[in-house]
Amino acid sequence: MSSPIYSVTLNYIIISVTVVKVFLVESNTANKDIRRYIAESAESHLASDGKTYFLISLRTTSSISNSQKISAKEVEITALKQGIVPRRYLRNMGTIGLVGQIKLLQATVAVVGAGGLGGTIIELLARQGVGHLIIIDDDRFTEQNLNRQIMSSEENLGEYKVTVAAKRVGEINSATTVTTFRERLTRENAQRLLGGAQVAADGLDNLPSRLEVEQACCQLSIPYIYAAIAGFGGQLMTIFPEDVGLSSLYGPPSNTMPEQGIEAEIGNPPATVAMIAALQVQEVVKIITGVGTPVRNQILLVDAREYAIDRIQLGR
Amino acid sequence: MALITVRFYSLWRSYLGTDSTTLQADHISGALTQLEEKFGHRLREKLETAGIHLDGKIQDYSFILLNGIALRNLKSTDLKGGDVLHIFPPAIGG
Numbered sequence: 001m002s003s004p005i006y007s008v009t010l011n012y013i014i015i016s017v018t019v020v021k022v023f024l025v026e027s028n029t030a031n032k033d034i035r036r037y038i039a040e041s042a043e044s045h046l047a048s049d050g051k052t053y054f055l056i057s058l059r060t061t062s063s064i065s066n067s068q069k070i071s072a073k074e075v076e077i078t079a080l081k082q083g084i085v086p087r088r089y090l091r092n093m094g095t096i097g098l099v100g101q102i103k104l105l106q107a108t109v110a111v112v113g114a115g116g117l118g119g120t121i122i123e124l125l126a127r128q129g130v131g132h133l134i135i136i137d138d139d140r141f142t143e144q145n146l147n148r149q150i151m152s153s154e155e156n157l158g159e160y161k162v163t164v165a166a167k168r169v170g171e172i173n174s175a176t177t178v179t180t181f182r183e184r185l186t187r188e189n190a191q192r193l194l195g196g197a198q199v200a201a202d203g204l205d206n207l208p209s210r211l212e213v214e215q216a217c218c219q220l221s222i223p224y225i226y227a228a229i230a231g232f233g234g235q236l237m238t239i240f241p242e243d244v245g246l247s248s249l250y251g252p253p254s255n256t257m258p259e260q261g262i263e264a265e266i267g268n269p270p271a272t273v274a275m276i277a278a279l280q281v282q283e284v285v286k287i288i289t290g291v292g293t294p295v296r297n298q299i300l301l302v303d304a305r306e307y308a309i310d311r312i313q314l315g316r
Numbered sequence: 317m318a319l320i321t322v323r324f325y326s327l328w329r330s331y332l333g334t335d336s337t338t339l340q341a342d343h344i345s346g347a348l349t350q351l352e353e354k355f356g357h358r359l360r361e362k363l364e365t366a367g368i369h370l371d372g373k374i375q376d377y378s379f380i381l382l383n384g385i386a387l388r389n390l391k392s393t394d395l396k397g398g399d400v401l402h403i404f405p406p407a408i409g410g
Contacts, residue, residue: 117410205410230407233326249379251388262377263409265368301404303326310325312402315384
C-alpha cells in the first residue's frame with residue numbers, strides 16, 4: 001500500500017500533465033486559428049521589384065490581435081513565418097527579407113539617451129520594426145533641445161524624454177514594446193538597465209557615460225554602437241566585447257579625459273544628428289539581421305561640410 | 317629621419333585646406349612640433365574666424381593616432397618610414 005503522501009504527489013503529477021496537455025492542444029488549435037485567419041486575410045501584391053508578395057494590413061493585424069488576445073508583434077511574426085508580410089514592412093523586404101524582419105521583431109535594443117541621437121534612433125528603430133526597445137534617460141525636454149531632438153516639440157517642453165519617446169513609439173508601431181528607465185545610467189545600474197538587450201545604441205552626450213555603457217556592454221557580451229557629433233561632422237564605431245573600443249581613441253581611463261569635445265564650440269545641428277543616428281540604426285539592423293558588415297575596429301568619420309567619409313583602422 | 321604621412325580629417329581638413337602632408341622626423345614630439353609650426357597658426361586663425369576660441373596647440377584639442385593607435389597607448393613614440401599620423405577633432409555631442 002502506498003503512503004498518502006506518494007498518492008497525493010502522483011495525483012498532482014497526473015493532473016499537472018493533463019493540464020499541460022490540454023493547454024498545448026488548445027494552444028496548437030489557437031495557433032492554427034491565428035495562422036488561418038492571417039492566411040485568409042492576406043492579399044497578393046505585385047511589388048515594383050516584379051515580385052509578388054502576400055500582405056496583411058495594419059487593420060487586419062490589429063483585428064487578429066484583438067480577437068485572439070495576442071500582441072500585434074506575435075501576429076506579425078506569425079504572418080512572416082508563413083511568408084506573409086505585414087504591409088508596413090513591405091519596403092524593408094528588399095534589404096533584410098522575411099527572416100531579417102522576424103529577427104528584428106524578436107530583438108531587444110537598448111537606446112541609452114533619448115535626446116538628439118537617441119531620439120532619432122528610437123524613431124527609426126520603431127519604423128524598422130524592432131520588437132522591443134529599452135529607453136534610458138533621466139532628463140526632460142528644454143528649449144535648446146528643439147533644434148535637433150526629434151521627439152521634442154513646443155508642447156512637450158518640460159516632459160520627461162522617456163515618457164515622450166514611449167508615446168511616440170506607440171504611435172508609430174503598435175508591435176514595438178517599450179521599457180523605459182527614467183534614470184541616468186551609472187556604473188552601478190548599467191547592467192540592470194541594459195539586461196536583456198541584444199545591442200545597445202549610444203544616444204549620449206558625454207564621455208564618462210559612454211565609457212560606462214561600453215564597460216557594461218562588454219560585461220553583458222553585447223555590441224555597443226558608439227557615435228558622437230560636432231558641427232557638420234560625426235563619428236561612429238561598433239564595439240563588440242573583443243574589439244579595441246573607446247580606449248583606442250582616448251587611451252586608458254584617466255582623470256584627464258575630456259567631458260566635451262569641439263561641439264561645445266561649434267554646436268549640434270539637426271541634420272548632423274539625423275545623419276549619424278541613421279548610420280547607428282543601420283549598424284543595429286546589420287548586427288541583428290546578419291546583413292552587411294558593421295564598422296568594427298575602425299572609426300568612421302563623416303563630414304557633411306565637404307562630404308568626406310573616412311575610415312581609420314584602429315589598433316591597441 | 318623617417319618620412320611619415322600626416323592625414324587630417326573632418327573639420328581640421330576643411331580648416332587646414334589640405335587632407336595630408338608629409339614630414340621627416342624620428343620621434344612623435346618632433347613631428348608634432350613641425351605640424352604646429354606649419355599649421356598651428358592657420359588652424360587657430362580659422363577657429364577664431366568661426367567664433368571658436370580654443371587656446372593651445374593642435375595636439376591639445378585633437379585625437380592623434382599613430383598607425384591607428386592613440387598616442388597614449390603607444391609603447392614607443394619613435395617613428396619609422398611609412399608611419400601615418402591621423403589627426404581629427406574630438407566630437408562628444410549627441
